[in-house]
Amino acid sequence: MRLHLLFLLCGVVSGFFSPISKPTVTGVVSLIPSTSPTASRTPAPDVSSWQYDKNRQSKHVHDFYKLFGWLKSGDTIRDFEMPRAIRKIQRILHEPETGVYDQKMETVMSRPKCGYVQPYNETDAMANETMSRRYVLWGPKWDRTTITYRFINYTSDIPQDRQRTLVSEALLKWTQYLPISIVPAPSNVRADIHFRFMSMGPGENAYAFTNMISDGLSLASGLVNITFNDDYNWADDRLFNYTAVHEIGHSLGLSHSKVEDAWMWPYYDAKLGPLHPDDQAAVHQLYGWKNPRWKRIDNNSGTKYIVQVSSDPLKTAPLDGIYQLRSSGQVLRHDGTASWISIDNNKDTVQIAGSAGNVYQRHTDGSIYKYTGSGSNWQYISPPSDNTLEIVAAADQLYQRRKDGWAARWSGSGTTWLTIEQPSMSRQIAVTQSKTLWNLLVSGEVVRSYWPYGNGWTIVDVNADNIAIAVGGDEFYKLQSDGKVVWLDMEAYFWHEIENSGSVGIYAAGGYLYSRHRDGSVWRYTGTEFIWEQLDAAATSAGVIGDWKGSVWEIMRSGEVLKLVS
Ligand SMILES: *[C@@H]1O[C@H](CO)[C@@H](O)[C@H](O)[C@H]1NC(C)=O
Ligand SMILES: *[C@@H]1O[C@H](CO)[C@@H](O)[C@H](O)[C@H]1NC(C)=O
Numbered sequence: 001m002r003l004h005l006l007f008l009l010c011g012v013v014s015g016f017f018s019p020i021s022k023p024t025v026t027g028v029v030s031l032i033p034s035t036s037p038t039a040s041r042t043p044a045p046d047v048s049s050w051q052y053d054k055n056r057q058s059k060h061v062h063d064f065y066k067l068f069g070w071l072k073s074g075d076t077i078r079d080f081e082m083p084r085a086i087r088k089i090q091r092i093l094h095e096p097e098t099g100v101y102d103q104k105m106e107t108v109m110s111r112p113k114c115g116y117v118q119p120y121n122e123t124d125a126m127a128n129e130t131m132s133r134r135y136v137l138w139g140p141k142w143d144r145t146t147i148t149y150r151f152i153n154y155t156s157d158i159p160q161d162r163q164r165t166l167v168s169e170a171l172l173k174w175t176q177y178l179p180i181s182i183v184p185a186p187s188n189v190r191a192d193i194h195f196r197f198m199s200m201g202p203g204e205n206a207y208a209f210t211n212m213i214s215d216g217l218s219l220a221s222g223l224v225n226i227t228f229n230d231d232y233n234w235a236d237d238r239l240f241n242y243t244a245v246h247e248i249g250h251s252l253g254l255s256h257s258k259v260e261d262a263w264m265w266p267y268y269d270a271k272l273g274p275l276h277p278d279d280q281a282a283v284h285q286l287y288g289w290k291n292p293r294w295k296r297i298d299n300n301s302g303t304k305y306i307v308q309v310s311s312d313p314l315k316t317a318p319l320d321g322i323y324q325l326r327s328s329g330q331v332l333r334h335d336g337t338a339s340w341i342s343i344d345n346n347k348d349t350v351q352i353a354g355s356a357g358n359v360y361q362r363h364t365d366g367s368i369y370k371y372t373g374s375g376s377n378w379q380y381i382s383p384p385s386d387n388t389l390e391i392v393a394a395a396d397q398l399y400q401r402r403k404d405g406w407a408a409r410w411s412g413s414g415t416t417w418l419t420i421e422q423p424s425m426s427r428q429i430a431v432t433q434s435k436t437l438w439n440l441l442v443s444g445e446v447v448r449s450y451w452p453y454g455n456g457w458t459i460v461d462v463n464a465d466n467i468a469i470a471v472g473g474d475e476f477y478k479l480q481s482d483g484k485v486v487w488l489d490m491e492a493y494f495w496h497e498i499e500n501s502g503s504v505g506i507y508a509a510g511g512y513l514y515s516r517h518r519d520g521s522v523w524r525y526t527g528t529e530f531i532w533e534q535l536d537a538a539a540t541s542a543g544v545i546g547d548w549k550g551s552v553w554e555i556m557r558s559g560e561v562l563k564l565v566s
């Protein structure tokens with residue numbers, strides 16, 4: 001390894017020097033409750049003028065009910081039933097159940113919505129508290145593995161070949177995970193799925209609808225039509241992509257999901273990301289998985305662990321990717337296809353970490369280096385120190401957890417580090433995308449400091465059972481010794497149990513959360529409490545990691561590294 005000698009020769013080794021006897025440490029205790037949201041929230045109805053626009057409210061509530069199959073055709077919700085209907089919607093929207101139409105309902109329901117009429121589902125329509133927030137299947141599915149499609153006509157908003165590209169990409173969004181393919185129909189045969197554009201007239205805010213006829217078991221050729229509302233301007237490719245992916249979900253047999261971030265949620269919100277775990281779980285339920293589900297990308301018994309470096313689903317930096325550390329100290333970067341490239345080989349390396357295109361390593365003597373991106377050149381950013389326990393990269397920052405209990409952050413230049421006051425001995429630190437620093441103390445207490453950390457810290461949880469923490473984007477999770485995984489609902493502000501037993505390790509990236517169980521199996525959270533999708537049942541997993549786009553890698557006890565391909 002070549003160091004950037006410049007820093008050494010100039011003697012700018014400022015480093016940080018931690019106080020041995022700490023100054024008065026300041027913090028506050030403000031525990032987050034773990035009771036149920038209904039019990040802990042005080043309903044605070046929002047009284048604004050639109051609340052009294054009864055017709056608009058009523059139309060929105062009826063639309064919502066139809067989108068989820070809660071209204072028998074021809075039925076209406078009567079005035080005295082409105083508060084209950086609104087409470088039911090508020091439960092889906094994670095809103096305080098006030099029974100009074102509120103600002104969030106107005107915001108969500110004013111958006112362009114899907115025009116697919118979900119079949120009436122009596123169980124769901126009648127359910128109150130027990131209603132599950134997850135995907136719903138229509139019932140029938142395709143009974144073959146090659147499905148065809150054709151455009152009946154096109155919008156005049158954008159060129160036809162662009163429309164074909166957008167649709168074929170939207171199809172891939174689903175089929176990349178499935179043992180089926182959806183291809184253009186040859187000209188002499190009937191297509192399975194049709195795309196067309198049609199004006200739906202003023203006053204209709206549906207972006208599209210899908211209609212289907214089925215014998216109840218399988219979807220039938222030529223009887224599935226996806227119709228885009230040509231009154232929208234399809235030059236907006238965000239809306240086009242969203243609409244195509246959502247409607248194709250219907251054409252595969254999916255109804256609307258009650259998970260607000262899923263693609264099968266019926267209201268358009270301009271957020272485009274990877275397929276949500278809830279959508280993936282739904283299509284896997286119908287069509288199974290590609291075989292094999294995992295692809296081996298390395299087999300070396302010396303591999304200690306793997307890390308992923310990324311920080312935004314929409315952006316990629318040149319050094320984003322997967323890295324591994326071998327017990328020999330060698331650091332390798334996966335080139336994304338088939339091979340690993342050595343970027344350092346130094347027996348002193350004991351840890352690697354990275355985020356947002358930055359890659360770092362720590363040596364046994366506590367010194368820290370940042371990868372320059374070329375060859376095996378690393379920049380020296382911290383002098384040796386026996387105070388250094390661990391480095392943690394998050395957003396565009398690098399942190400270190402220290403023996404004296406405090407944390408430190410690299411200033412970004414030279415070897416200068418800034419200390420971040422913490423109350424006592426730490427077990428693990430984790431930093432969110434907005435740079436909130438979470439610290440799990442040896443005592444099991446969880447403390448939090450906000451960027452730029454000038455205002456001390458707050459104790460938010462006291463529980464000797466807390467054994468690990470994880471952050472994904474701005475979400476925070478903790479793992480308890482009883483195998484429970486707990487999510488912090490920042491909006492309602494309470495601890496929310498999402499897994500009730502079995503977990504021994506958690507990992508989060510962006511919107512994804514993974515859990516490894518005592519029996520070695522690996523799971524992905526679907527976004528609905530207690531509902532996890534099993535990714536691997538093998539008893540030999542040593543760890544699972546993922547990136548912001550939803551890719552998943554697993555390391556086995558043998559040192560083998562696998563990538564989820566389905
Ligand atoms: C009704 O909805 C529930 C919950 O979403 C679902 O489990 C069930 O399969 C649905 N029933 C039918 C007949 O679609
Ligand atoms: C849900 O609540 C309504 C009104 O309070 C009640 O009529 C209905 O029986 C409840 N449904 C279930 C499944 O408990």
Ligand SMILES: *[C@@H]1O[C@H](CO)[C@@H](O)[C@H](O)[C@H]1NC(C)=O
Nearest residue numbers: 152153154155196197198199
């Ligand atoms: C597309 O075809 C449908 C009939 O299937 C028709 O109603 C609609 O007007 C056509 N749209 C365009 C843009 O030609």
Ligand SMILES: *[C@@H]1O[C@H](CO)[C@@H](O)[C@H](O)[C@H]1NC(C)=O
Nearest residue numbers: 194211212213222223224225
């Ligand atoms: C889909 O469109 C085709 C061609 O226009 C038509 O024959 C078929 O009946 C339509 N299917 C449904 C379910 O509307």
Ligand SMILES: *[C@@H]1O[C@H](CO)[C@@H](O)[C@H](O)[C@H]1NC(C)=O
Nearest residue numbers: 165166169170237238241272
């Ligand atoms: C929509 O999809 C197309 C084709 O994959 C892509 O080029 C375009 O960037 C996407 N647009 C947005 C806003 O994601």
Ligand SMILES: *[C@@H]1O[C@H](CO)[C@@H](O)[C@H](O)[C@H]1NC(C)=O
Nearest residue numbers: 296298299300301558559560
């Ligand atoms: C992985 O490596 C081990 C030992 O190096 C070898 O015994 C095993 O056959 C390899 N597995 C595969 C699937 O190549």
Ligand SMILES: [Zn+2]
Nearest residue numbers: 114115116266
């Ligand atoms: Zn829909």
